[in-house]
Amino acid sequence: MPRETRESAALFERARAVTPGGVNSPVRAFNAVGGTPRFIASARGAWLTDVDGHEYVDLICSWGPMLLGHAHPEVEAAVREAIARGTSYGTPTRPEVELAEEIVARTPVERVRFVSSGTEATMSAIRLARGFTGRDLVVKFAGCYHGHVDALLASAGSGLATFAVPGTPGVPASSTELTLVLPYNDRAAVEKVFAEHGDRIACLVTEASPGNMGVVPPEPGFNRFLAETCRQHGALFVSDEVMTGFRVSREGQWGLDGKTEGWRPDLVTFGKVMGGGFPAAAFGGRADVMHQLAPEGPVYQAGTLSGNPIATTAGLTTLRLATDAVYAHLHHVADTIKAATSEALGAAGVPHVVQATGTMFSVFFTDAGPDGAVRDFDDAQRTDSAAYAAFFHAMLEAGVHLPPSAYEAWFVSAAHDDRAVQTVLDALPAAARAAAAAAQEGTA
Template sequence: VARGYTGRDKIVKFIGCYHGHADSLLVKAGSGAATFGQPDSPGVTKGTAKDTITIPYNDVDAFVNLMNEQGDEIAAVIVEPVAGNMGLVLPKQGFLSTLRKETEKHGTVLIFDEVMCGFRVALNGAQAAYGIRPDLTCLGKIIGGGLPVAAYGGKREIMDCVSPKGPVYQAGTLSGNPLAMTAGIATLNIISADPAWGKADYTRELSIKTKHLLQGFAKAAKDAGVKVQLHQAGSMFGVFFNENDVYDYATSESSNQEAFCVWFMSMLEQGIYLAPSQFETLFMSGAHSDDDIVKTIEAAEVAMKKVADFLKDNK
């Protein structure tokens, strides 16, 4: 992790803590070390892909056309309401409401994958922030406080299909594992304004901290003459080296990824561990102090100058 890092201070990490808010009780007790890794598993089979249609994020016209043509045969639509897996990309006004309207019209189940944005965009997720109620919601990461937990839930008529009430049997070795449930409850107590934890407005606090950080990044970029797109949704944030708007995968990919490498390496050399790809999202957590923010902005000032030099040399 610390390859390239030459400083002696602690490393400030913005990649989440696999994947809870990092000041959960378990992390304090040392689980952070056990949950640091970044495994990945591309595993979509051809069969699954065959039954799936993908359309670009934020493309309202493509979606409406698709639903007009095949809506009655489409069982479900699944979307990250705030996308975190192409870098952080925000829904344009009208995108999520169109998904809702069209799926309702065709009797299609609307599923929000809030595995990443749940408890981060807002306490009650992106669906609360944008005022759109899906039929089903998937959650993970924070809901387990850094331990492996995933959950889904939604409309009663759908959930009643799951056993013991309904015929769909769903269980797993780790389902409802007591240790993981305890970690999740501890984390959710902290972030859900439980006065016993003394954190009345946890998500808002993180959001403000994130905004301050991005204001620092914006100034650093401007001073260095570097064009960036900085995105924020609650405690999630992302940086694209792009002169134009980033609103889907293609525009994300069109960003200058080499410039991102220069930025990433310079930040790492200064003890700031960002996600090593612009296609990953960054996370503010309760563990980040005001000093960490100041240190990160100072590092960004250096890193943006390096990016500016790189861009000049590679015109």
């Protein structure tokens, strides 16, 4: 018997009367999968509870930030203490200094500037790169999403991929004419664009490991190649770790490939985990580049709530609690769910590819590419969205909340215990059969 969604449906109707689409971020509307979005009343550990009283294992984790799980008692306690001291001052505070020190200690950046969203972080990093180099062109990859910055919405992933939006009204051609878009994991395309425009390119920006077209990891040595190419041409290499930072490893994606291969990005953007569930983000990098920011340099950037004491307290507490044992548990849970999902889909005869970077993973409902992997946006767009929608709703009915889009990553937390994992495993066989039926109907 389907779960009752009366309260969620009523709230959705009210929301649509006062908010475009009834949501404050497009993918939440369930347009890509159909049905009624679940309005969440509360969350604890690995579980969400909706307004109709139903529980779900959470495999969204607020799109990544909830590394420790929801309502972690030590994070809650630290935040309560911070709130008791006041919520915003518009002046410097101790938590922002301590969080900056923690980020610098874990990553290759030497200086950090806080902002309030990932979009703001990448926007600021691009402005800084242009100011530092005196150049205008920006290189990005198709399927990589860097927030809703005008210049970076050219062939972006995430919500644009979900809704099949090729560009977006409101972004004039002049805003993207200085953006050069290349296929991901394509070294020849990178070499060609730098050979033609190298002395005009301010920076190349890439997700450290793309997760906004589904998880499409960089091929071995690709990030190092990008860093070296930028250096050879005097451009800056901007590594977007808004999603992967402190999620895929203690040191983010750089800890998985940059540290071992011996390269460093010039600028890095952070978000999600470093805010501990609060609106916080940052960009950082080489000291000489960051020195160009006001008040030290001429490149202007500011924000009223940047470094907010509540957000920085939550982020600092989260990072300090993210021990090696936490990451080991995340790997175990992710590996268990990945293997079980592939086994269930395989048994049901559903073409699929499961890909991961660190503890972040996703499932593509498509045949593998020629090399057995989804390696770029073109490959990712072959996914069977109808099959995913059927799979999604079967999992939802069984008490597992997946991302409501075939182009998003799945996330787990330190709070995903045996009961949560078993709930996922128990739901997979029937969901795989539902996906198989939808796939067959689509080819009939």
